[in-house]
Amino acid sequence: MSKEHYYNIIKSPAITEKSTMVSVHNAVVFKVALTATKPQIKAAVEGLFGVKVKSVNTLVRMGKVRRFKGRAAKLSDIKKAYVTLAEGSRLDVTTGL
Numbered sequence: 001m002s003k004e005h006y007y008n009i010i011k012s013p014a015i016t017e018k019s020t021m022v023s024v025h026n027a028v029v030f031k032v033a034l035t036a037t038k039p040q041i042k043a044a045v046e047g048l049f050g051v052k053v054k055s056v057n058t059l060v061r062m063g064k065v066r067r068f069k070g071r072a073a074k075l076s077d078i079k080k081a082y083v084t085l086a087e088g089s090r091l092d093v094t095t096g097l
Helices: 003-009 017-025 038-049
Strands: 010-013 027-032 053-061 065-068 071-074 078-085
Touching (some): 003 010, 027 038
Antiparallel strands (some): 065 071
């Protein structure tokens, strides 16, 4: 697959307190496309970063209804992927892609 296709699957790294805590266990958190599957995410991470992936866990955070200036608006759904790297593989997403 081309790198453009990989970038359509992996949107951005999720840099939060929780994602930095799981980095101790050699895991990285990415925001991914809602239609992306676990094998596609694994192939994209291995293709873009050149690391070996041990496992991929995904979750979908459903959008919430918020009020802004008295009007109700629905936030969009977000899919996250917790990618656990194999032993000896290292990935630092804070330096950029």
